[in-house]
Every structure is written in C-alpha cells, then in structure tokens.
Amino acid sequence: MLKNYFKIAWRNLRRNKLRTSIHILGLSIGIAICFLIFNVVTHSYSFDQFHPDKERVFRINTLTDWGDGGSFPNSGTPGPLGEVIKDEIAGIEEKGKLYTLYDALVALPNTDKVFGRSDDVTFADPGFFKIFPREWLAGNPETALVQPESVVITEESLHKYFPGSDASDVLGQELMFVDSDSIYAKVTGVIANYTENTDFVFTDFISYSTIRTPDQIEWYGLHDWGSVNSSSQLFVKLAQGVSPESLDEAFIPLIAKNMEAGDDGDYSTSFFTEPLAELHFGQNYSNDNVSKVFLKGLISIGLIILVLAALNFVNLETAQAISRSKEVGIRKTIGGTRLQLITQFLAETFLIVLFSTILALALVEGIRMLFASYLPNDFSIDYFSMYNVLFYVGFPVLISMITGIYPALILSNYDPQRALKGDMVRSGKFSLGVFLRKNLTVIQLSSSIAFIILVLVLNYQLKYVTSQPLGFEKEAVMYAPMPFMSDPDKMLQLQERFNQESMVQSASLSGSLVSSTSLWTSDVKIPMDTTEKEMYIQVMNVDSAFVKVNGIPLLAGTDAIDRADEILVNEQFVKEAGFATLEAAVGSELTYSEEQVRIIGVVADFHSRTLREKIRPLLFTYNPAYFQSINVKLSSDQNLAAAKERLEQIYLTIYPYETASFNFLDTQIDRFYQEDVKIKNVLGFACALAILISCLGLFGLSSFTIAQRTKEISIRKVLGATLQQILFLISREYMILVGISFLIAVFPAYYFLNDWLNGFNTRVEMPYLIFVAAGLGVMTICLLIVGVHSYVASQTNPAKVLKSE
Template identity: 80%
Template sequence: MLKNYFKIAYRNLQRNKLRATIHILGLSIGIAICFLIFNVVMHSYSFDQFHPDKDRIFRINTLTDWGDGGSFPNSGTPGPLGEVITDEIAGLEEKGRLYTMYQALVALPATDKVFGRTNEVTFADPGFFKIFPREWLAGNPETALLQPESVVISEASMHKYFPGSEASDVLGQELMFVDSDSIYAKVTGVIADYTENTDFIFRDFVSLSTIRTQEQIEWYGLHDWTSVNSSSQLFVKLAEGVTPESVDEAFKPLIVKNMEAEDDGEYATSFFTEPLSEMHFQPNYASTHVSKTFLKGLIFIGLIILVLATLNFVNLETAQAISRSKEVGIRKTIGGTRFQLISQFLVETFLIIFTSTLLALAFVEGLKLIFSTYLPQDFAIAYFSLTNILFYTVFPVLLTLITGIYPAFILSNYDPQRALKGEMTRDGKFSVGVFLRKNLTVIQLSSSIAFIILVLVLSYQLKYVTSQPLGFDKEAVLYAHLPFMSDPDKMLQLQDRYNQEAMVKRTSLSGSLASSTSLWTSIVKVPVDTTFEELSIQVMNVDSAFVGVNGILILAGEASIDREDEIMVNAKFVKEAGFSSPEEAIGAEIGYSQKQVKIIGVVGDFHSRSMREEIRPLLFTYNAPYFQSVNVKLNSDQNLAAAKERLEEIYLTVYPYEEASFSFLDTQIDRFYQEDMKIKNVLGFACALAILISCLGLFGLSSFTIAERTKEISIRKVLGATLQQIIFLLSKEYMILVGVSFLIAIFPAYYFLNDWLNGFNSRVDMPYLIFALAGLGVMAICLLIVGIHSYVASQTNPAKVLKSE
C-alpha cells in the first residue's frame, strides 16, 4: 500500500511540474536557512558545555552605577574580593582566579629564543584547575601552581617551546614572560589541550602567587576594592543546593563592609553571578562572543522564511484542490476511505519536502560561502552528527504534518457526487478555502513589505551616520599598537624615524585613537566660587602632535602638551564646567588625579566614539610611559599600500621582536557599525528570499486562479471588454490584498525601527516616504505577475474556450 502511495505521488508531481517546482524551490530555501541557523545556534550554545558540574559554575561580574551616566557591567572583579570570597560567603565549593596578560612576550632564556607576543598567557591560582579540571600529562595538579614563578603549559605550548620533547622532560625548564616586568617561571605541569569548543584560550598558566610584592599588587590593581579591571576574573563553583540568587544577596553585606557609600547612601558597585553558559554571549577572552540578540534575530528570520515557504505550500494546494476533485470523487466511489486519501496526500507532501530537504543541503554550502564573514571562524557543519541526523529525520516529518494536514482534510472531505459534477462551491456560502488563501497571501505580502521597509530605513540611517562630520580628519591616518609599557625612548625613536620619511606629514603617540571603542573615564574637580564641583569626564592620553595629526580644530590656547601638570579640554568640557568661553578656560586650574592641573588649550568637539553616543566632556593628558598607539598622518597622493608596507618595515627596526601591523583609522571607525551592517545585510538577504518566496507563491496562485476564470474572460471579450478592463478586473483583488498587507506591515516595522533609531544620538527622522515606497514596490511586483498572467489569459481565442458551451 505504501509503495503504491509513493508511486501515485510521484506521478502526480510529474504531471504538475510547475506546481512541484514552486513547492520544492520555496521549501528548499526555507529549509536551507533553518538548517544553517540551527547549526549556528547549536555551535554557539556548545561552548564550555563539557565541563563537569557546569550548571554550578559561575563567573562573578561587577556592576558600576554612575547614576544618570548609566550602569556599566564588567566581567572583572576587584582583587580583594577574590581573597575573601570563600571566607565571607557561604555555599561556595571552590573559587578560581585568573588575571589575564595582554600581549605578553614569551621567550626561552636557555636559548635566547623569542616566540613573540600572545594573549594566551594568564595568571591562575590552583582553584582554577579544580573548577575546570584538565588531563595532566605531567606534574601534580595539587601543587603545580602553589609556588611563585611556576607555570603550567598546554601540550600545544610544549610542542612550540620545546619541539620534540616529552611532557615529563620539560618539567623544570624555564620560560620568560614579559608583561609589566620580566617573569622567569619554571614549568611545573603540562596539560592536554581542549578539543571541544571553549572560550578559555589560555595555553600558559603562571601561578597567581607570583604577584606577591606590594608594588606588583598595586601595579595590577589587586589592592583596592574600587579598582575593577576585566583582566581580573573570578570563578566560583557552588555547593549542591546553593542558588546563585542567594550568592548575589550575600554580596550586599560584603559591599557594605568593604566599600564606601555615595552621598545618597547607595553603593555604586554591586556584584552578581553569571552562569558559565552565558559567558560565550558576553565579551570573553577569545573576542568571539556572539550577541544573543543577533542570534535570536537569526532564529526569528529563519522561522519567518520557513513560515512563508510553508504558507506557499498550503495556499497553492488549497487553491488547486478543486482540480483534483474528480480524482477524489472517483476514488471515493470505488471504495477509497478518507484515511486512505489523507495518507495519499501526506505521502505526496512528504515526497516534496524530502526532495526539498536534499536540495536544501546543497543550498547550505552556498549560503556558507555567501555569509562566511558572518559565521564563527571555526564554524563547520557536521552533517552526520546526531543532532543533524535528527534534523533530517524529524524535521521533514513534522513539516509534512504541519503543511499537509489541512489540504489533506480539504481534499478528503469532498462529496463524491458534487465532486464528479465539478460543483465544489455553494452559491452564497462562506468558503473557508477562499478566506484562508486570501489571508495567507496577506501574511506573505506583509512580511515582504516589512522586510523591505526595515532594510531601506537601516541603510538610510547608516548612510546618514557615516556621512556626518566627525570633528577630525580620518583620511590617510594609519595606526599601530605599541608594546605594552614600552621604553619611552624607544617610542620617541620610532616617532622620529617616521617623521624623517617624505611620505609622512606628522606622527603622534597616544594611549588611544582619536575615535575607537576605548573609553577611559574619570572625575575632575572644577572650582566654583569657594568650593569644587565634581564633573564626570572622558580622558585621552596624548602627546603634543596628536591634535595636528588628527586635524582636530583648536578653539583657544595651545594645541600641544608635554607636561603632566598641563591639560587640554574640549568645548563640551568648557560648557559643563561653567566657563563662558574657551578663552576664559585657558589658565584655569582644576583637580585631576589627586593633583592640580592647568588648562592650556581648548579644542572643538569631536566624536571619539560612535554616533550612538553623545559627545562627552573630554580631557587630554600627557603620560608618556602609558602610550599604546603610534598614529601616522600621510601626505596626500600617497600609494597607501606601499606606505603601509614601509611603515611596518621601520616599526620592525625599532621593535624587532614584535608584530608590525598598521591599520587605517577610517576602518576602525567603520567597526562601530559592524553589528548594524550585519543586521542590515542579513535582513537584506531575508528580504530578497521573502520576496522570492512570495513571488513564487503569487505566480502559482495567480496562474491557477486566472486559469479557473478563463471562461469568464472569454465571455467578457465576446461582450466587448477591452484588454485594460480585463487586466484591471483580475488585478483589483490583488491590489486590495497588497493594501491590507501594507497596513499590517507598517506597525511591526515602525516599532522595531523606532527602537533601533532611538539608540543613536545622531539619527534621521522616521522616513515615512520609505514606508510608502516599499508598499508601492510590492504593489508593482504583484501587478506585474498578475498582469502577465492576465495578458496571457486574455489572448486566448474565446472560440476555443467556449466551444463546449
């Protein structure tokens, strides 16, 4: 019986090639999108899920509340918290501490071999490996990190530092790590590398007890409860039955005990637990975190595309059900049961969906190539994994039931006598099929219109913010990062070398770029009458050439600073500090960093961060040892690629053991809107698919419904109807459907866009004209498809159509 069902289903598909093609193409697109998103989501949620007792592991985060300035979560914690947490808070089975090194230089003193800089080195205490146990190839996990100047390395590091050695042979070998100072550490353990997906990228673990002198503790900021650095991270493993909420509550008396309250009696700092499962969706060590909002958006888009494809199927099948009425009538007359008819149609549906699934797998590889820059770097689809095999088997069955059950019931419910006479509608009676088809069409068109509106408005806003003046000159400015805590003399040597090049206009040293994601904030005390008023400000560490290199406007005073007791400020600072003009601010002294500093210059306001944020009061200070970037302004009409290569060559002459990598400042600025561009491009692709699927459905539906009205068209032609009248008659219904779809689409589109646009300090007004253009565009596409079918139908000779009447 089942074999017979498949045979009949195959013949039906062969007989209706257009219908089968529309179904398979539409469904395969929807399934391909869903399959790819399914694997991206599974990949994202797979990180660090292999650790034992993972549900009891949490990272402690810090939340700083600046009042009107907003709240800022930080994955770091103050150093003293890690010291006392197990004594002060009950219910903690274990604690583990990390202090990550940024761009640490690794060398082998025995051979003077330098391995370059890496972010894969961290300080760690013994508790870390108790929370996150590893396979030990050599060494004692209980004692390996107890003593200062000890280091545990991974198997990959062992092969890199000591090629050809066995794990037991490298114990006792000495490695040098250069951070703020040189650390000579002996290898006390070798661990196996993780093979699973993890955000813990570290391969070298230096004992945290190495940081033991008061000078070192203060340098790393581990001495003060108010010092919060994302490098200092704290993990805890809760005891059985202990809830994270109880730990969060226990932090409150700890804060009262060790921190000072604000003037209003509230505490600016609080601590909270973050589940290990959430770490991948927050800034992490590997900088590969995924936005959960973006991930949910992908899921939502995938479901919409699949729903549109499913609606196509249901819509077209219910419309074409009348053409199969005689088949149903004959089968019922010769003894076919309703169950057999439903089974037959579901098998036919399954055959379509199964074919679509096979085609979808081919589409997936194409989608991976198109969106390779949007996918995780290590992303790969394991087609024969258990989860994907379940997808292949369960998903087609579920989709068969969802898409096929209603058309199957419609077909199997036909009355044999009426079906054989071709009387499938009753005059004056409400038709569920017609009502459903119209509403499904409205849903499809609404989705298409909404997608078009979203993409056009996102593009409009992004074009607007990227074309706004920034307040500085970003063109032909290149930058490179300097080694951490580099010798100031070497930095000046590099600056001089660049200034000697004919292609270079000017060079500056700074702690950050003119515009970047970096944000250093502080408090200054501005004299007001006989008292001081505190002002929250942004700080940038720059040299005397910074203003000139970046083309920042000078409003008053000098444009350069080279002393630690002198500062420059921006116009926003002048306004909020209460000065009547930039000239009045020159020479004024304010309290900053526990000393009095003098304002020697005022610059114009510029956007040091993205257009989402308003310009902050800004202070330029000079602190040479903490410069982290070199900024080079090139002369005009330079070959940028050749200039970049030359700058990197000079860099290596001063820092031979570093990696020379120059980037363009305007590229850094473009990264501000990288997430928005991703959203826009993904929505654009979804928009194209939604339109394609809707057009396929509209093409199939209109071709069928117009074919059903061929006799009506012929009679109207015989009675003198013109081509324009016939086309208008057939298109009128679809124009009404597009109008209703437009009214439905504008509300969700407006809601999303209004919320998104409010996230920008500089934004366009809601462009309602774009809404109208999107509706007119879909109307034009709809009329084109219906018009073509109407024209073809109207050209048929009435004599051939009416000869049987």
C-alpha cells in the same frame, strides 16, 4: 499499501511539474535557512558545556553605577574579593582566580628563541583547575600552581616552545614572560588541549602566587576594593543546593563591610553571578562572542522564511484542490476511506519535503560561504552529527504534517456526488478555502513589505551616520599598537624616525585612537565661588602632536601638551564646566586625579566614539608611560601600500621582536557599525528570499486562479470588454490584498525601526516615504505577475474556450 501511496504520489508530482517545482524551490529555501541557523545556534550554545557540574559554576561580575553617568558592567572583580569570598560567604565549594595578560612576550631565556606576543597567557591559582579540571600529561595537579614562578603549559605550547619533546621531559624548563616586568617561570605541568568548543583559550598558566610583592599587587590593581579590571576574573563553584540568587544577596553585607560608595559617594558598586553557559554571549577570552539578540534575530528570520514557504505550499495546494475533486470522487466511489485519502495526500507532501530537504543541503554550503564572515571563526557543519541526523529525520516529518494536513483534510472531505459532477463552487456562499487563500497571501505580502521597509531604512540611517562630519580628519591616518609599558625613550625614538620620513606629515603617541570603542572615564573638580563643581568626564592620554596629526581644530590656547600638570579640554567640557568663553577656560586650574592641573587649550568637539553616543566632556592628559598607540598622518598623494610597508620596516628596527601591523583609521571607524551592517545584510538576504517565495506563490496561485476564470474572461470579451477592463478587473482583487498587507506590515516595521533609531544620538527622522515606496514596489511586482497571466488569458480565442458551452 504504503508503496502504492508513494508510487501514486510520485506520478502526481511528475504530472504537475510547475506546481512541484514551485513547492520544492520554496520549501528548500526555508529548510536551508533553518538548517544553517540550527547549526549556528547549536554551535553557539555548545561552548564550555563539557565541564563537570557546569550548572554550579559561575563567574562573578561587577556593576558600577554612576547614577546619571550610567551603569557599567564589568567581567572583572577587585583583587581582595577573591581572597575573602570563600571565607566570608557560605555555600562556595571552590573558587578559582585568573588574571589575564595581553600582548605578553614569550621567550626561552639564555637563547635567541623569541615566540612573539601572546594573548593566551594568564595567571591562575590552583582552584581554577579544580573548577575546570584538565587531562594532565605531566606534573601534579595539586601542586603545579602552588609555588611562585611556576607555569603549566598546554600541548599546543609544548610543541611550540619545545618541539619534539615529551611532556615529562620539559618539567623544570624555564620560560620568560615579559609584561610590565620579566617573569622567569619553571614548567611544572603539561595539560592536554581542549577538543571541545571552549572560550578558555589560554595556553600558558602562570601561578597566581607569582604576584606577591606589594609593588606587583599594586601594579596589577589587586590591592584595592575600588579597583576593577576586566583582567582580574573570579570563578566560583557553588555547593549542592545553593542558588546564585542567594550568592548575589550575600554580596550586599560583604560590600557594606569592605567598600565605600566611591571616595565622594558619587558611585556605587555591586557584584552579581553570571552562569558559565552565558560566558560565550558576554565578555569572554576568545573574542568571538555572539550576541544573544543577534541569535534570536536569526532564529526569528529563519522561522519567518520557513513559515512563508509553508504558507506558500498550503495556499497553492488549497487553491488547486478543486482540480483534484473528480479524483477524490472516484476514489471514494470505489471504496476509498477518508484516512486512506489523507495518507495519500500526506505521502505526496512528504515526497515534496524530502526532495526539498535534499536540495536544501546543497544550498546550505552556498549560503554558508556567502555569509562566512558573519559566522563564528571556528564554525563548521558536521552533517553526520547526532543533532543533524535528528534534523534530517524529524524535520521533514514535522514539516510534512504541518504543511500537508490542512490540504489533505480539505481534499478528503469532498462529497463524491458533487465532486464527480464538478459542482464544487457554491456561488454566493462563504468559502473557507478562498478566505484562507486570501489571508495566507496577505501574510506573505506583509512579511515581504516589512522586510523591504526594514532594509531600506537601516541602509538610509547607516549611510547618514557614515556621511556625518566627525570633527577630525580620518583619511591617510595610520596607526599601530605599541608594546605594553614600552620604554618612553624608545617610543620617542620611533616617533622621531617616522617624522624624518618625507611621506609623513607628523606622528604622535597616545593611549588610544582619536575615535575607538575604548572609554576611559574619571571625574574632575572645578573651583566655583565658594564650592567645587564635580564633573564626570572622558579622558584621553596624548602627546603634543596628537591634535595636529588627527586634524582636530584648536579653538583657543595651545595644543603643545607635554607636562603632567597641563591638560586640553573640548568645547563640551567648557560648556558643562560653566566658563563664560573658551578663552576664559584657558589658564584655569582644576583638580584631576587628586592633582592640580591647568587648562592650556580648548579643541573643537569631535566624535571620539560612535554616533550612537553624544559627545562627552573630554580631557586630554599627558602620561607617556601609558602610551599604547603610534599615529601617523601621511602626506597627500602617497602610495598607501608602499607607505604601510615602509612604516612597518622602520617599526621593526626599533622593536625587532614585535609584530608590526599598521592599519588605517577610517577602517577602524567603519567597524563601529559592523554589527548594524551585518543586521542590514542579513535582513536584506531574508528580504530577497521573502520576495522570491512570495513571488513563487503568487505566480502559482495567479496562474491557477486565472485559469479557472478563462470562461468568464472569454464571455466578457464576447460582450465587448476591453483588454484594460479585463486587466483591471482581475488585478483589483490583488491590489486590495497588497493594500491590506501594507497596513499590517507598517506597524511592526515602525516599532522595530523606532527602537533601533533611538539607539543613535545622531539619527534620521522616520522616513515615511520609504514605507510608501516599499508598498508601491510590492504592488508593482504583484501587478506584473498577475498582469502577465491576465494578458495571456485575455489573448486566448473565446471560441476555443466556449465551444463546449
């Protein structure tokens, strides 16, 4: 019996090739999008899910609240917290500390082997491997990280540092790590690489006890409860039955005991727990974190596209149900039951969904390659994984039931006597099928209009912010990172070498770029008549050439900052400090970092961060020991590729063991809106799919409904109706549907866009004309599709249509 159902279903599909093609194409798009998003989501949630007792593992984070200055969460914690947390707070089974190093130079001492800079080196205590156990290839996990100057390496490092050696052979070998100072550490253990998805990407674990002298503890900022550094991270494993909420509450008396509310009571600090499962969606070590908001957006888009495809199927099937009324009447007359008819129609739906799924798997690879740069770096699709096999089996059945059950119920419910007479339309009475078809069409068109509005407004805003003047010159400026805590004399030597090149206008050294995502904040005290005014400010560490290199206008004083007790400020600083004029600010003294400093110049306001934020009061200070970037302004009409190559050659003459990599400043600034561009492009792709699916549905629906009205059109032509009158008559219904769809689409689009635009300090006013243009665009597409079918129907000879009447 089941075989016959599918045989008949196959014949019906072959007989109605247009209907079948529309169904398969529409559903395959929806299924392909859902399958890809399903794999992206499962990949993102798979990170660090293999650790034992993972639900009891948490990272401790710090929240600093500056009141009106804002709240700043930080994945780091003060060093002293890790020392006392287990003793002063009950319910902690184990604690583990990390202090991550960035750009640490790795070498084999007494040899010429230098392995370059690495971000995968960290200090770790023995408790870390008790929370996150590893497979040990050599060494004792209980003692490997106890003694100072010990290091545990992974298999990856073993093959990199000691190629051809066995794990047991390298125990006792010495490695050198260069950070602020040189660390000579002996290998005390070798562990296996993780094969599962993880954010713990470290390959070298130096014993935490290596940081033991007062100078080292102070250098790494581990001496003070008020020092919070994202490099200093603390993990805890809670005892059975202990909730993270109770741990958060236990921090309150601990803070009251050990911390003050800032030196002047101007900020407060609190700690909170972050589940291990959330690590991948926050500040992590792989720098491949995924925004949960973005993931939820992808899921929503996938569901919308699938729902549109499903509605397309239901809409077209219910519209064509009348053409199959005689088939239903004959089946019922010869003894067919309603259950058999439902099964027959569901079998047809299942075949369509099955073919759609097969086509969808072919489309997935194309979509994955199209959006490869938007997907996680290590993302791949295992088509034979358990989850995907369940998807292949369960998803077609689920979609078949959802999309096929209503059309099957409608078809199987026909009265055989009326069906055989062809009397299926009751004029003047309410028709559920017609009502449903119109509403489903409205939903499809509303989604298309909303997507178009979102994409156009996002594109309009991004073009606006990227065209705004930033207050500095970003063209022909290149930069490269400097080795951490490099010798100031070597940095000056490199700067001088660049200045000697004819292609270079000027070079400068700084702690950060003129505009970046980094933010260094502090406070200053400005003497008033009888009191002091305290301001919360942004700080940048620069040299005397920084203003010139970046083309920042100097408004008063001088930009020749070359002493620690001299500072430059911006216009916003002068305004908030209360100086009468820019010139009045020059020469004034104030307190910064507990030292007296003097303002020597005022520069124009510029955007040091994205245009989402307002310009902060800014202070330039001079501290050459902490310069981290070299910035080079190239002369005009330079071959930029050749200039880049030449700069990197010079860089390597001063720092032969470093990796020289110069980048353009304008490229860095474009990355500010990378997430917004991704959202716009993803929405644009979804918009195109929504329009395509809606057009497919409209094409199929209009071709069928107009075919049902060919006799009416012929009679009107015989009675003298013109072509324009016929086209207007048929198109009027669709124009009303588009109008209703537009009204429905406007509200969610406005809500989303208003919230998104409010995130920009520099933004456009809500462009209502774009809303109207989107509605008119969809109406034009709709009228073109309906108009073509109406025109073809109106050109048919009435005599041929009415000859049987």
